[in-house]
Amino acid sequence: MTDSTLQAQIEAANAYEALFVPALFGQWAPKVADAAGIQPGQRVLDVACGTGVLAREIASRAGSTGHVAGLDPSPGMLEVAKQLTLGVEWREGVAESLPLADQAFDAVVSQFGLMFFTDRRQAVREMLRVLAPGGRLAVAVWDSLENIPAYAAEVTLLERVAGRPAADALRAPFVLGDQHALEVLFRDAGVGSVEIATHRGTAQFPSIHSMVEADLRGWLPVMGVMLPEEQIKWILEEAEQALSPYVSEPAPTMFHLSAHIVTGAKP
Numbered sequence: 001m002t003d004s005t006l007q008a009q010i011e012a013a014n015a016y017e018a019l020f021v022p023a024l025f026g027q028w029a030p031k032v033a034d035a036a037g038i039q040p041g042q043r044v045l046d047v048a049c050g051t052g053v054l055a056r057e058i059a060s061r062a063g064s065t066g067h068v069a070g071l072d073p074s075p076g077m078l079e080v081a082k083q084l085t086l087g088v089e090w091r092e093g094v095a096e097s098l099p100l101a102d103q104a105f106d107a108v109v110s111q112f113g114l115m116f117f118t119d120r121r122q123a124v125r126e127m128l129r130v131l132a133p134g135g136r137l138a139v140a141v142w143d144s145l146e147n148i149p150a151y152a153a154e155v156t157l158l159e160r161v162a163g164r165p166a167a168d169a170l171r172a173p174f175v176l177g178d179q180h181a182l183e184v185l186f187r188d189a190g191v192g193s194v195e196i197a198t199h200r201g202t203a204q205f206p207s208i209h210s211m212v213e214a215d216l217r218g219w220l221p222v223m224g225v226m227l228p229e230e231q232i233k234w235i236l237e238e239a240e241q242a243l244s245p246y247v248s249e250p251a252p253t254m255f256h257l258s259a260h261i262v263t264g265a266k267p
């Protein structure tokens with residue numbers, strides 16, 4: 001990777017940490033840590049750790065006698081995670097092929113990464129492989145779009161103004177909302193005692209404009225969709241009207257969302 005590519009990744013990861021972590025992701029870390037039942041002294045792996053919000057929560061619970069590792073394929077995400085956190089081992093790699101020893105962890109956690117894995121069943125199998133017998137798994141994914149109306153409205157707007165590829169790019173994080181399919185995925189991969197709990201949360205962005213702009217300029221390009229500047233301006237103008245019915249507080253912009261946390265154990 002060239003220096004300028006890494007620098008661009010670090011800038012994107014800093015933007016993710018500054019906007020999306022407080023707006024969307026931070027609130028789920030304590031819930032996932034609770035679901036995994038993290039105890040002092042445990043060895044824990046966070047898969048798809050991003051800038052490390054969950055790994056930090058886990059590290060505070062596992063304490064100085066524990067050991068926490070965070071894994072992500074993005075060097076930029078890992079660089080920002082390193083700058084923010086001491087005492088976590090950061091590993092570059094993909095969930096489908098964890099560069100880690102068998103039975104090395106007491107718990108494996110992951111939030112909002114599974115939907116982006118190319119082979120989800122293989123990734124869950126890998127999580128089981130690195131778990132010690134009896135070890136716990138806790139994985140969070142977003143609920144279906146139909147249960148998160150603010151994002152559903154944004155997807156509808158994108159479909160109308162920018163077409164299917166742009167709309168599909170924003171649908172991607174919400175494709176694992178079907179509880180039955182999720183349960184089958186984890187059971188088929190060999191996870192025992194699978195349970196799924198749905199939790200309510202609240203998104204909090206500075207404004208509708210900043211939320212949609214971050215999706216158009218930050219998220220869509222990650223998914224390979226670059227919109228022309230004219231279209232971005234047009235969508236941003238229309239977004240105020242399209243999303244405001246679903247906003248519970250205007251400034252900062254707050255709306256409800258929900259996520260599933262899948263728990264299970266290595267038999």
Ligand SMILES: C[S@@+](CC[C@H](N)C(=O)[O-])C[C@H]1O[C@@H](n2cnc3c(N)ncnc32)[C@H](O)[C@@H]1O
Pocket residue numbers: 021025047048049050051052053054071072073074077093094095096110111112113116117118
């Ligand atoms: C929405 S972010 C979530 C990051 C973090 N867990 C959080 O809550 O802020 C999704 C993360 O999944 C990572 N990711 C994508 N494909 C992956 C794969 N195959 N294996 C592991 N991580 C992956 C991305 O690099 C990104 O950091």
